[in-house]
Amino acid sequence: MIAAARCILRRDLLLALRRRGDVATALLFFVIVASLFPLGVGAEPEQLRAIAPGVIWVAALLSSLLSLARLFADDHADGTLEQMLLGAAPLGVIVAAKLLAHWLVAGLPLVAIAPLLALQYGLPAPLYGTLALSLLLGTPVLSLIGAIGAALTLGLRGGGVLLALLVLPLYVPVLVFGAGSLDMAAAGLAPQGQLQLLAALLVVSAAFAPWAIAAALRISTE
Amino acid sequence: MLEAAGLQSARQGRQLFKDLGFALRGGELLRVAGENGSGKTTLLKILCGLLAPDAGEVRWQGTPIRELREDYSRNLVYLGHAPAVKGDLTAAENLGVACTMAGLQASPPAIEEALARYGLPPGVPLRKLSQGQRRRAALARLPLSAAVPLWLLDEPFAALDAAAARLTEALIAEHVARGNAVVYTTHQEAAIGAAVQRVVALG
Amino acid sequence: MSAAINWFWFASPQTFFPLAGRIARACWVLAALLALAGLYVGFFVAPTDAQQGEAYRIIFIHVPAAWMSMFLYVVMALWAALGLAFNTRLSSMMASAIAPTGALFTFLALWTGALWGRPTWGAYWVWDARLTSELILLFLYLGFMALQAAIDDPRRADRAGALLAIVGVVNVPIIYYSVVWWNTLHQGASVSLTRAPSMAATMLAGMLLMVLAFWLYSIAASLTRLRCIIRERE
Numbered sequence: 001m002i003a004a005a006r007c008i009l010r011r012d013l014l015l016a017l018r019r020r021g022d023v024a025t026a027l028l029f030f031v032i033v034a035s036l037f038p039l040g041v042g043a044e045p046e047q048l049r050a051i052a053p054g055v056i057w058v059a060a061l062l063s064s065l066l067s068l069a070r071l072f073a074d075d076h077a078d079g080t081l082e083q084m085l086l087g088a089a090p091l092g093v094i095v096a097a098k099l100l101a102h103w104l105v106a107g108l109p110l111v112a113i114a115p116l117l118a119l120q121y122g123l124p125a126p127l128y129g130t131l132a133l134s135l136l137l138g139t140p141v142l143s144l145i146g147a148i149g150a151a152l153t154l155g156l157r158g159g160g161v162l163l164a165l166l167v168l169p170l171y172v173p174v175l176v177f178g179a180g181s182l183d184m185a186a187a188g189l190a191p192q193g194q195l196q197l198l199a200a201l202l203v204v205s206a207a208f209a210p211w212a213i214a215a216a217l218r219i220s221t222e
Numbered sequence: 223m224l225e226a227a228g229l230q231s232a233r234q235g236r237q238l239f240k241d242l243g244f245a246l247r248g249g250e251l252l253r254v255a256g257e258n259g260s261g262k263t264t265l266l267k268i269l270c271g272l273l274a275p276d277a278g279e280v281r282w283q284g285t286p287i288r289e290l291r292e293d294y295s296r297n298l299v300y301l302g303h304a305p306a307v308k309g310d311l312t313a314a315e316n317l318g319v320a321c322t323m324a325g326l327q328a329s330p331p332a333i334e335e336a337l338a339r340y341g342l343p344p345g346v347p348l349r350k351l352s353q354g355q356r357r358r359a360a361l362a363r364l365p366l367s368a369a370v371p372l373w374l375l376d377e378p379f380a381a382l383d384a385a386a387a388r389l390t391e392a393l394i395a396e397h398v399a400r401g402n403a404v405v406y407t408t409h410q411e412a413a414i415g416a417a418v419q420r421v422v423a424l425g
Numbered sequence: 426m427s428a429a430i431n432w433f434w435f436a437s438p439q440t441f442f443p444l445a446g447r448i449a450r451a452c453w454v455l456a457a458l459l460a461l462a463g464l465y466v467g468f469f470v471a472p473t474d475a476q477q478g479e480a481y482r483i484i485f486i487h488v489p490a491a492w493m494s495m496f497l498y499v500v501m502a503l504w505a506a507l508g509l510a511f512n513t514r515l516s517s518m519m520a521s522a523i524a525p526t527g528a529l530f531t532f533l534a535l536w537t538g539a540l541w542g543r544p545t546w547g548a549y550w551v552w553d554a555r556l557t558s559e560l561i562l563l564f565l566y567l568g569f570m571a572l573q574a575a576i577d578d579p580r581r582a583d584r585a586g587a588l589l590a591i592v593g594v595v596n597v598p599i600i601y602y603s604v605v606w607w608n609t610l611h612q613g614a615s616v617s618l619t620r621a622p623s624m625a626a627t628m629l630a631g632m633l634l635m636v637l638a639f640w641l642y643s644i645a646a647s648l649t650r651l652r653c654i655i656r657e658r659e
Contacts (some may be wrong), residue, residue, distance in 0.1 A: 003322055004322055004325070006321060007318075007319055007321075007322040008323070011311070011315075011319050014310075015308060015310050015311070018311075019310060020312040077304075078305075078306060078307065078308065078309070079303070079304030079305065079307075079493075080307070080308060082272060082300070082302055083300075083306045083320065083324075084323065085272060085325060086270060086272065086298070086300055086324075087293040087324065087325075088295065088296045088324055088325030089323070090292060094323075097467075125279060132346055134521065148592060152572060152588060152589060153572070153575070156575045157575060158578060162572065162575055165567065165571055166568040166571075166572060168564070169561045169564040169600065170593070171562055171592075172603060173596075173599050173600055173602075173603035176603040176606065176607045177606075180606070180607060180610055183610060183611075184610070201599075212592060215588060216502065216588050219581060219584040220581065220585065221272065222272070222273055222274055222580075222583065
């Protein structure tokens with residue numbers, strides 16, 4: 001079981017490495033979306049500082065949606081998904097390994113780039129830690145919940161937009177607590193509560209989502 | 223070993239087959255014949271457990287496969303229409319992944335040997351190879367699956383040249399001779415020398 | 426809902442079809458009567474509120490609609506889960522039949538909330554916890570309907586919808602809690618449409634009548650829609 005999980009993890013990381021372009025595109029999207037807002041609302045420093053947490057988080061949400069749309073689609077198209085369904089290891093374990101690979105490639109880089117965006121928005125340096133931590137806890141949850149949507153919409157017309165409609169309402173708690181933790185920190189209050197809630201969401205979704213995703217994959221391929 | 227009883231399936235409103243059943247024992251070869259669209263792939267997927275039949279059940283060693291889940295899939299090799307390979311990985315890497323996922327221990331020399339039998343370069347990414355070569359890369363799993371009792375092969379000879387087709391036939395015959403079961407679909411006539419051959423004709 | 430006892434006998438869509446029609450017809454009539462009674466009580470009998478004047482009367486539609494929208498989501502998820510667990514077609518069809526009615530009530534709650542907000546708070550839309558949650562609930566309903574519409578195979582549509590509904594129903598309390606917290610963080614306790622006037626007995630009677638009316642309407646509409654779905658599929 002562990003061997004199969006490690007194998008899939010290695011495989012997906014290897015594939016991402018050989019298709020660096022795709023990975024970069026999602027990150028670029030993150031940066032572009034965040035860069036659009038000042039053009040839309042004006043570059044007044046006070047205003048930017050106020051909207052920064054929300055903007056960065058929404059950009060992260062949208063970027064994760066973009067990369068999730070392809071999570072299972074490639075495997076479904078070339079038949080490797082079927083082989084995973086017939087694998088010797090439980091599907092939930094394989095799914096967890098795929099998600100870990102996906103997060104390492106699509107989620108973790110967001111955490112790394114976010115301070116640059118924070119700089120663009122004039123977010124004060126002491127908040128960078130909270131920003132990074134909230135994204136570190138929140139982006140895996142986005143991957144986990146979003147993957148349920150990706151599995152349900154496998155092979156459907158209107159895929160990406162439908163995925164967004166299904167998944168964005170479920171993202172609301174992560175958005176609220178993630179951006180909220182930054183707002184609390186900006187106001188001089190302790191963000192611990194919100195970060196702990198994010199951690200709780202992470203633990204619960206990590207425990208249950210892989211099985212929901214496995215069920216969704218079976219539903220979608222039967 | 224493998225039993226099917228009362229299988230029924232309809233796809234896109236068309237009834238493919240109804241009340242289909244058979245019993246396959248070790249050392250037997252089953253050919254599913256029929257034209258394109260007659261339901262051969264659907265039947266094979268039902269036999270692996272990838273699809274649920276509208277009615278009827280499939281049993282492995284007497285137990286319904288619905289209950290066995292991984293215990294059943296561990297005992298089979300399924301090669302479908304699409305060569306389940308990743309274009310960005312080499313033949314050797316793909317085969318390695320396939321074996322680990324199936325729970326087989328395959329050492330690098332064994333993998334190289336299997337690829338060599340099918341005449342495949344181990345270190346080239348598959349997207350650089352032809353369609354036929356990619357199919358052979360998928361079939362290269364067969365030499366390594368001698369210990370797996372059931373092979374379910376969907377159109378194994380499609381897009382193969384004569385040498386590869388003969389090799390595949392030989393592998394199937396060997397596998398059956400060792401007391402295992404193989405089910406394969408084809409819309410051609412195939413010449414595989416096996417002691418007991420059955421045919422299920424669809425459509 | 427009340428058909429739980431009959432469920433086992435009428436699990437076949439064909440058998441249930443005529444019964445559904447009879448129940449639906451009865452419910453339409455009862456719903457209409459109760460709605461008339463409820464609206465009469467709400468608009469004519471209940472006393473004028475000291476703080477909000479006549480405008481508050483919209484809550485006789487707003488609050489029951491909001492309650493129904495949440496109640497129906499849970500019921501829909503329950504039927505969908507039953508369909509998934511026991512592989513019964515009728516249960517899944519029931520879930521699909523309830524969804525549009527649930528979405529309708531959510532929309533009604535939002536719309537009446539806006540109508541209430543204008544005279545009371547001076548704005549058609551306020552981002553208070555309840556309205557924002559209703560908006561997200563609307564998206565959840567629409568997502569369910571969109572997913573089922575996008576899938577051609579009825580079996581996959583039923584099961585995918587069921588999984589989505591179950592995930593949704595589990596998340597709804599979490600979403601609601603997060604929105605409530607978000608509201609207190611950003612707006613304090615300044616704006617809240619949930620602070621309805623203290624209930625006089627007649628007001629309560631009016632609300633209950635409307636809730637019953639909406640409930641019976643939901644049963645009637647869902648069963649009617651169910652008959653359409655059965656006719657379409659079988």
